[in-house]
Amino acid sequence: MTGIHHIIDTDAAMLRAAPMPRASLSRTQWTQVAEDLAGGKLTLLSLWGSKNHVYMALLDEALGKLGVVSLFCRSKHFPSIGLFHPAAQRLERAACDLFGLVAEGAAEARPWLDHGRWLLSHPMGEAGPAVPQPPYAFLPVQGDSLHQVAVGPVHAGIIEPGHFRFTVQGETVVRLEERLGYVHKGIGSLMHGASLARGVELAGRTSGDSTVAYAWAFSQAAEAALGAQVPARALWLRALMAELERLANHLGDVGAVCNDAAFALMLAHCSVLREQVLRACDAAFGHRMMRDGILPGGVSRDLDAAGVAGLRALVAGIAKAFPPLVALFDDTTSLQDRVVSTGKLVPDLARRFGAGGHVGRASGRNFDTRRNLPYAPYDQLEFKVPGRSDGDVAARVWQRIDEVFQSLALVTQILDRLPDGPIYAEPPAVGEQREGLGLVESFRGDVLVWLTLDAQGRVLRCHMRDPSWFQWPLLEAVIEGNIIADFPLCNKSFNCSYSGHDL
Amino acid sequence: MHNFLLQGLLRRPLTDKAPKVDPLAVEELGEAVKFAAYRRLGRSLSIRQVDAGSCNGCELEINALSNPYYDLERFGLHFVASPRHADVLLVTGPVTRNMAEALERTYAATPEPKWVVACGDCARDGGCFAGSYAIVGGVAAVLPVDLHIPGCPPNPTALLQGLLALIERAGTARSGI
Ligand code: SF4
Numbered sequence: 309m310t311g312i313h314h315i316i317d318t319d320a321a322m323l324r325a326a327p328m329p330r331a332s333l334s335r336t337q338w339t340q341v342a343e344d345l346a347g348g349k350l351t352l353l354s355l356w357g358s359k360n361h362v363y364m365a366l367l368d369e370a371l372g373k374l375g376v377v378s379l380f381c382r383s384k385h386f387p388s389i390g391l392f393h394p395a396a397q398r399l400e401r402a403a404c405d406l407f408g409l410v411a412e413g414a415a416e417a418r419p420w421l422d423h424g425r426w427l428l429s430h431p432m433g434e435a436g437p438a439v440p441q442p443p444y445a446f447l448p449v450q451g452d453s454l455h456q457v458a459v460g461p462v463h464a465g466i467i468e469p470g471h472f473r474f475t476v477q478g479e480t481v482v483r484l485e486e487r488l489g490y491v492h493k494g495i496g497s498l499m500h501g502a503s504l505a506r507g508v509e510l511a512g513r514t515s516g517d518s519t520v521a522y523a524w525a526f527s528q529a530a531e532a533a534l535g536a537q538v539p540a541r542a543l544w545l546r547a548l549m550a551e552l553e554r555l556a557n558h559l560g561d562v563g564a565v566c567n568d569a570a571f572a573l574m575l576a577h578c579s580v581l582r583e584q585v586l587r588a589c590d591a592a593f594g595h596r597m598m599r600d601g602i603l604p605g606g607v608s609r610d611l612d613a614a615g616v617a618g619l620r621a622l623v624a625g626i627a628k629a630f631p632p633l634v635a636l637f638d639d640t641t642s643l644q645d646r647v648v649s650t651g652k653l654v655p656d657l658a659r660r661f662g663a664g665g666h667v668g669r670a671s672g673r674n675f676d677t678r679r680n681l682p683y684a685p686y687d688q689l690e691f692k693v694p695g696r697s698d699g700d701v702a703a704r705v706w707q708r709i710d711e712v713f714q715s716l717a718l719v720t721q722i723l724d725r726l727p728d729g730p731i732y733a734e735p736p737a738v739g740e741q742r743e744g745l746g747l748v749e750s751f752r753g754d755v756l757v758w759l760t761l762d763a764q765g766r767v768l769r770c771h772m773r774d775p776s777w778f779q780w781p782l783l784e785a786v787i788e789g790n791i792i793a794d795f796p797l798c799n800k801s802f803n804c805s806y807s808g809h810d811l
Numbered sequence: 812m813h814n815f816l817l818q819g820l821l822r823r824p825l826t827d828k829a830p831k832v833d834p835l836a837v838e839e840l841g842e843a844v845k846f847a848a849y850r851r852l853g854r855s856l857s858i859r860q861v862d863a864g865s866c867n868g869c870e871l872e873i874n875a876l877s878n879p880y881y882d883l884e885r886f887g888l889h890f891v892a893s894p895r896h897a898d899v900l901l902v903t904g905p906v907t908r909n910m911a912e913a914l915e916r917t918y919a920a921t922p923e924p925k926w927v928v929a930c931g932d933c934a935r936d937g938g939c940f941a942g943s944y945a946i947v948g949g950v951a952a953v954l955p956v957d958l959h960i961p962g963c964p965p966n967p968t969a970l971l972q973g974l975l976a977l978i979e980r981a982g983t984a985r986s987g988i
Contacts, residue, residue, distance in 0.1 A: 423908075423909045425908040425909055425911070425912075426908050426944050426945055427908070427944065428944050431944045431945070435944075461910065461913045462861060462894075462913050462916075462917050464892035464893070465892070466860045466862075466870050466873050466874050466890060467862070467870060468862050468865070468867050468870065469862050469863075469910060469913065489909055490864075490907065490909045490910050490913070491862070491864045491865070491904065491907055491909070491910065492907060492909055492945050493864060493905060493907055493940045493943055493945050493946060494940070494943035494944050494945035494946065495940070495943075497943060497944060497945075498939075498940065498942070498943050509939055510939060510940075513866045513868070513939060513940075513963075514866060515866060515867060516865070516866040516867040516868025516869070516870075516871060516964065517867055517868070517871060519868065560871075560874075573815065576878070576879055577815070579875070579877075579878035579879070580825060580878060580879055580880070582875075582878070583875060583878050583880050586875070590966075596872075596966055597868060597871070597964070599868070599963065632814065632815070636812060636815065639812070640812070805867065806867070807865065807866045807867050
């Protein structure tokens, strides 16, 4: 067999417990991967660069195995994956902006994160002075009676900045083109040389709504690289925090989607429940968003009896208050009229882009790292991964509703079975360079962190891939043919992260 | 639906009492605030929030100000969609190089008199992102800042305390003139 399938052979147990092997590919093999991605045999988990190499994390969904591959880029060129597999295009553009790596034959040569304002070009590669850029050329649209609506980067609501360029015919959207990168903070370069403590601080501030998931994914990558043993109680407390974070976000977003369909009552009630979660988290873990609660080796705060009682009361309260809200959502005709059949994401696209989270699961891609690539303690917990295939705004709301109930049940299970013991064990010093991969299910989907640590345990390279990378492009697809007034609904039902994507 | 409305009549309100004004925040308000101008505003302020590079954590807590527990509008504070309607710019995040011009333009579009509140540790000096090639610095690196609310993110109570401090000064200033 000439294929590269034998390279994709790390199963979940190996992934979670040991340094991540990496296969150096030849250019021919690299191109074979592109074909396997295009043919749907593999799913792209991420693509990223370093000074002279380009990397991919790949998943064989059928076998539940994954692998990391790399290619040496002679004179900074590599064969484009995006040419065959569109999900890779923006990642390639980002690698080009940051490292100066050129994807040969790429369909798309425009910069992505680099807006020509950094005073540097290729800040993480061989940095040079900034090269003047022509104004960003949005894709041309041709046809009768078209006009353009430009929105952002500063939006009307209290949300993150980004630019949306709509081309509309009457009220119908013919094309949406996103331009992102406005909140690029250069986290990748700040990571270089960082201690694990500094690294996890940055990871936890990459996308504030997923601070627990990011800190966990970073810690997982570091712990796998170092072969660190994490105390059981710490792992269970991590899962507790992760489910509370999921609850807070899902509750907030269910209300916010309804608010975008002019149904403010749901927003008010859901925001009360969200606030209750945050207050209980504050009481239990000392921070409303549980920031800096997870670090490589364990967790920073233990949970006491008062915290447990508070969380039990929280779960009981939401279990009682939420079902009537779900009924209200279901029974309100004006609301259903806005969400049903709006912003449909077809399963084929969700699969090709490897869309994670509620976006993928509401469109037939029933993937959840907690089950598909299990990590402790989820391998010992009972939960279902709900799924749908309608793919419209309604399906994404229902998906989140279903996941709220799963998270409530998980919180109760964790509280019932929380093991005793220490909450932290210092990761060992290994005295050699190591690589590790972390994959954690955030409320939005799978967060991937790939780490190279030097012999002193400092970060040489940290690549973090937000689930939004594979969701943003799909938002462009689902809005086509919808009226522009439905964009806020579609957008909120996705709720992609700008900061997590722009990094 | 009927049940929700009925409950609304019968249940005690969820809204918290107004927090005490944070002495620290008042101090930070400093001399930069032009007191006389408050007379023209009365006791209500329109706020335009601008994310100049935040991690989105600050936005979550700013949004929480509108939930029934904090109910920001009862203090005469409300969020507006356009800088042209705003008295206050509430700016979050380290200012990224890619957002600096948009922030400046938003400020330019805000009519006088206007105030800038920097929200969160990043907005003070870039926070944990300071020193990156992609960051200009804190909000003060781009705009004149009148008040800073610390925290990562500041919780809604801290935000309220800071914003009420701004109004309190307005009251003092008015009686003093
Ligand atoms: S202060 Fe904290 S929450 Fe606010 S933007 Fe900075 S890192 Fe995020």
